[in-house]
Amino acid sequence: MIRFTARWREELVATSEEGRLIFELTMGTYHVYFPDEETWKKSVPDWAKDKWELYEQECSRWCQQQHIPISIVSNALVYEEK
Numbered sequence: 001m002i003r004f005t006a007r008w009r010e011e012l013v014a015t016s017e018e019g020r021l022i023f024e025l026t027m028g029t030y031h032v033y034f035p036d037e038e039t040w041k042k043s044v045p046d047w048a049k050d051k052w053e054l055y056e057q058e059c060s061r062w063c064q065q066q067h068i069p070i071s072i073v074s075n076a077l078v079y080e081e082k
């Protein structure tokens with residue numbers, strides 16, 4: 001299970017049993033920028049490299065429930081928070 005939480009620093013926190021990933025979430029007018037697969041593989045830790053599809057689906061579902069648009073882009077920020 002992946003839990004998503006918006007943070008004041010224009011960040012969307014995705015928390016799972018394996019770790020915590022941070023995505024770009026603009027404020028004012030909410031919008032999630034999710035990395036494409038190539039950017040994902042270059043940016044995430046080893047435990048997450050093969051989980052792009054899972055995170056994309058779960059994040060898209062969360063965005064839909066929250067009525068927040070999501071875009072998959074090559075320059076989206078994603079990193080692990082420890």
